[in-house]
Amino acid sequence: MIHFFTDPYKDELIYSAIARYHYYTGNVDYKDTLQELFGKRSIIPSLEIGSNIDILAKNLGDRYTAENIIKNHTIFPFYSPFLPKDRKKELLKEIKYQDGGGLYTKLGMVAGSICKKDAIYYCACCAKKEIQEYGEPYIHREHQLQGVFICPHDAAELKKYPLDKSNCSRIEFIRLDKKLLDLRNIRLVDDKYYDKLYKISKDAYYLLQTDLNNIYKEKILDRYKNLLYEKELTTTSKRIKQRELYEEFISFYDKGFLELMESNIDNDDEYNWLRVVTRNLKRTVHPIRHLLLINFLSGNIENFFNEINNEYNPFGKGPWTCLNSAAEHYKLNVVKKLKITEDYKSRLPVGTFSCECGFVYSRKGPDKLEEDKYKIGRIKKFGKVWENKLREYLREEKYGLRELARLMNCDPKTILKFDTLLSTNYLKRHNNTIKAEEKVVESKIGTIYKEHILNTRVTNPTATRTEIRNMCKKEYMYLYRNDKKWLEDNLPLKSKSINRNKKVDWDKRDIEFVALIKVKYKELLSKDSPIRITKSSIGKSAGILVTLEKNINKLPKTKKYLNQIIETVEEFQIRRCKKIIDTMYEKDECIRLWEIQRSAGIRSKDFEKIKSYIIHYVNKKDKRDMYGKKGS
Incomplete structure (x- = not known):
């Protein structure tokens, strides 16, 4: 065991610590250093990981273990979580006890390498701090990772150390000499991919710093x-x-x-x-x-x-909610059986929930809101508990059809069906009462549908019969089957019957539309989730889309105002980004272009077109914060 060693700094490669040891001991021959640390002179130094680490740890004393050196002073943790379990164990044994032959090939650093580094790299900012604090710089493991071009600490571009490893002896340990370092800080702020490169460097550093040994x-x-x-x-x-x-x-x-x-x-x-x-x-x-x-x-x-052990479920984690209104556990999480299939049209997940009470229901997912778990798409089986409850209600002979449907949380036709299946036949004996109830309900539905069609006509005064039908499909079909005469009396006249001499005061309507659109424009701009300002979005919001599409040339003031406020795709993207930036400033968050792009959901090629506008807006916000709102 040796009595002196240059303890490695935070994230210093063990290779770098050995290089300093050689320098401070005054050894002339590197083989002497290898003999002292590894007990033999035939070791070939490796920059990134190394070999025979167990022998080294034992020679350094009780303060060191092979596991600690590998975890904190090599780049092995960068590769570790992405290796198969058996191969990881095999490689750790090789690093600890063997000479490391073929190690880099098994890691994938040879055939599978990308962005290879043929030299030692350093960060000018880190080196400057270390010279001030320790009197010397050292080789960081995070700076040697393939694919990492930016320092995760200082966001500065990594630089290549001028001493070339390929021109040195195979057994030489290279130590950073501060005289050979370029300590100027060069940043890639304006580089097209700077934000992405910086994030990759921080993510890579996370792999080195986090205990992922069981991954x-x-x-x-x-x-x-x-x-x-x-x-x-x-x-x-x-x-x-x-x-x-x-x-x-x-x-x-x-x-x-x-x-x-x-x-x-x-x-x-x-x-x-x-x-x-x-x-x-x-x-x-x-x-x-x-x-x-x-x-x-x-x-x-x-x-x-x-969250690596969390399994995504479109319906959340079980147990799930039973929606059998006849059961004592109604709306409680007692369902343990869930089968997930796929809707053959939409390809959305469909969950079938089966409760021990016999109630089986399904719905499409995924659940996005808390209230979604209380929705039923289709009841597949009611079960004995539900049937027994209905039987009790039917035998009491004091409930009408609609009231029973409400109590049992189902359709009235389902009540009629089970009245026969359960052989109670209560509703058959009260057929006239049921029909009267049905007429009352039908009358209420008809009234609601009529009001909807009339309101649609008011907000779309120039719409034709066909356009009204397309806007109110459900209401139209219901009334066509049940009150056709009302439809004929209240829909616009057929085109051949229209009085073509009837005049519309387009000037008056033009002024009214401009006032209406101004109100709707402000409403759309104030929405939390931005909506692009188009003729369609304005028209739908104001209920005048049909008129705008058919008669816009008769409305010159409206047309002029629309042309002033309608947004191109790029203008909308810029507005959406500005809103995100404003929110970030309010929360005092760090502004990063890639985060803005991701939050706005803009493709990279489209974001490049508006990037200069976004940078200008960020700079303007920075100045405003620096000099105060009044100074801006």
């Missing part, structure tokens, strides 16, 4: 499938919709950025990396590509790993 490729794959299912990119059986995934992924990351990260995707290739990373194959995929997918699926790497 394996198998768990990662399950988490991917759950999140893809949540995004409706898998079937209910968790089969991945590869074409849709590819299209959304490419939309999220433009091809230029993927090319920069050496992660282009050929969707015609059955074994492109995006397909491989979402399949249970023996192939390993580079950690950077995993980070790209995690950011696409979750946006927050911490949440991704914190």
